Amino acid sequence: MKFISKEFYHIYNRGNNKQPIFFNDSNYLFFLKKIREQLLPVADIVAFCLMPNHFHLLLHTNENSNTKRKSFGSKPMQELPYRLGILLSSYSQAINIQNKTSGSLFQQKTKAKILCAEVNGGIENYLENCFFYIHHNPLAAGLVKNLNEWIYSSYLDYIGLRSGTLCDRSLFFKHSGLTITDIIGRSNTALPEEMIQKLY
Numbered sequence: 001m002k003f004i005s006k007e008f009y010h011i012y013n014r015g016n017n018k019q020p021i022f023f024n025d026s027n028y029l030f031f032l033k034k035i036r037e038q039l040l041p042v043a044d045i046v047a048f049c050l051m052p053n054h055f056h057l058l059l060h061t062n063e064n065s066n067t068k069r070k071s072f073g074s075k076p077m078q079e080l081p082y083r084l085g086i087l088l089s090s091y092s093q094a095i096n097i098q099n100k101t102s103g104s105l106f107q108q109k110t111k112a113k114i115l116c117a118e119v120n121g122g123i124e125n126y127l128e129n130c131f132f133y134i135h136h137n138p139l140a141a142g143l144v145k146n147l148n149e150w151i152y153s154s155y156l157d158y159i160g161l162r163s164g165t166l167c168d169r170s171l172f173f174k175h176s177g178l179t180i181t182d183i184i185g186r187s188n189t190a191l192p193e194e195m196i197q198k199l200y
Contacts, residue, residue, distance in 0.1 A: 003065050003080045008046065008115040008175075010130045010199055013088065014054030016104045022052055023099065028152045031055070031091055036166055038087040042067075042080045044168040049134045049153035051141065056134040058115075058127075060171055084110055113200055128176050130199050133191050140190060147187050158183050 003009065015021040022028050028050050035057070039045065042065040047058040065080040092105040115126035135158075138150035147155050156162040158169060159180055173179070 003061050003078055003112070004114070005061050005063050005066055007061055008127050009059050009061065010113040010115055010134075011057040011059055011084070011110060012055065013106050013110040016107055018053055019105075020053050021055070021095070021105055022050060023095070027095065030094065032166065034087045034091055038083040042083055044171055045166050046172050047131050047134050047154045047158075047167060049137050051137055056137065058130055058134055060168070111200070125176075126199065128178065129191055129195055131172065131176065132186055133196055133199055135187055136190055139188065155187065
């Protein structure tokens with residue numbers, strides 16, 4: 001898809017055939033390092049959640065995200081999808097070396113959903129709902145009994161239990177109008193299924 005500058009996006013992908021993509025702590029940390037290297041030049045990271053077999057990112061694109069570059073056979077491509085491709089390709093290569101495997105680690109196409117009510121034909125607060133949905137994933141999957149226990153998401157940063165520097169928390173608070181108390185109060189509540197479907 002074509003990215004628009006200064007918009008919020010839900011970006012996600014999963015392991016090929018739903019296979020695991022993270023196998024140990026160092027894999028999660030390496031993927032976060034790749035996110036920092038590849039995506040911060042073209043977008044602000046608002047929230048993330050890394051799950052054993054998939055990942056979710058909430059991004060806000062900047063003016064560099066839709067810059068065109070020649071790549072992959074000299075076909076013009078926007079900077080953000082190009083960098084996403086580099087991120088997943090380099091991570092996949094590292095995992096294949098680690099596990100002595102070959103082939104595709106991720107599903108073929110990484111998906112991106114613009115979180116804009118005007119574009120989506122509704123008045124729902126897509127940014128806020130996507131934020132809560134992303135962070136709720138470990139609880140919904142039964143990996144933890146409390147979101148404080150899952151360290152591979154930005155939830156701990158937002159509630160003040162960790163001082164990570166990857167996410168631009170001020171950007172989310174500015175655009176959502178929410179407070180830390182709001183986040184803590186709502187995080188353990190699942191979104192209605194019909195709302196979740198609108199985030200994909």
